[in-house]
Amino acid sequence: MLKTLFALGLGLGLAAGASAQAPTEWQEGKHYTLIEPAQVTTTGDKVEVLEVFSYACPHCNEVAPLVADMKKRLPANAEFVMIPAQFGFEAWKTYARAFYTAQALGILDKSHDAMFRAIYVDKKLDIRSPTFASLAEFYSQYGVSAEDFIATSRSFAIETRLKRNDALIKAYGVESTPNFVINGKYLVTGQTAGGYANIEPLIKYLIAKESQGS
Template identity: 45%
Template structure:
């Protein structure tokens, strides 16, 4: 796994100039017809629209984690995950993401949820099964149920759903750059190139500021 991450980081550090002439609307990324306002105009906002139950999201995650390391000290880039709800079975996972975020343990449970679902074959698609899972991180069942059904979680779900619809995202995983561009494996030519395109778009947006 360490070798994989090292290889991914090296790939993501390839100079952006080598890709600049290759990317355009429809080739590497798709331009959003009506740009969506970002939270902080002083930064370039990057959002990964995902679903814990999505095998494609699971396979992209090592690339996402490797890329996050390359921007760890870049205070001009703001990255966040944004869970999608494109089906009834997606809702519990989205709510679990926001519960973890509100409790300050999202970084601890994110990879573990993927592993539980895609490696250990645990479904984790009900409130009770997720409550039992969160108990492993010191969250009581009462606290989990309270947060799972809270106004704060519902509010974040509604805000995310509105943004995802405004972006025009139709599948996961999709990376949204600064509310203006969509990048996925199809437009970028594979998972291994997604964050090269993202880096190109970040540089493009930084130059436009």
């Protein structure tokens, strides 16, 4: 089922982002949702700040610069991670497989921003029906042959990541992108935050909340 908030709610979040003002007090159930049960994190003793996104999501492309800036300003006790959503869509599955393959090959950091640019600015990759061969060719500019990229994409490790994180996204209650999950406990969206300009202060509030053990 197409996620109804994807086009409507997130568009409103982006529109509100430019003028949004953070409230004086963040409220559970209004500005963020408690995830029950809380999910296991991957960042050890650091607070996990996780973005659920997709290269096939235009809104994720629009907020990517905001997310990149926020990542640089996170406190030392927090760590940022990303997982790609699939939602049962073939294009999203293909881009998710490419994300994990690039991550496994150690070229994700170099290619992440360029992937958005190739799709939305340069129009070199198809947002609706990408072929994996075209994605492998794109990643070949980062020192990995297209053949090795395709071979790695078919590995058991990649299949495991795809299945595990698809289940994890469902456990979070995520139904649209981009969404943010803090320490496996709190779900934040552009809508609940009152606009994407409020995402960073809200996330920092939740990091502090977790750091205090409250």
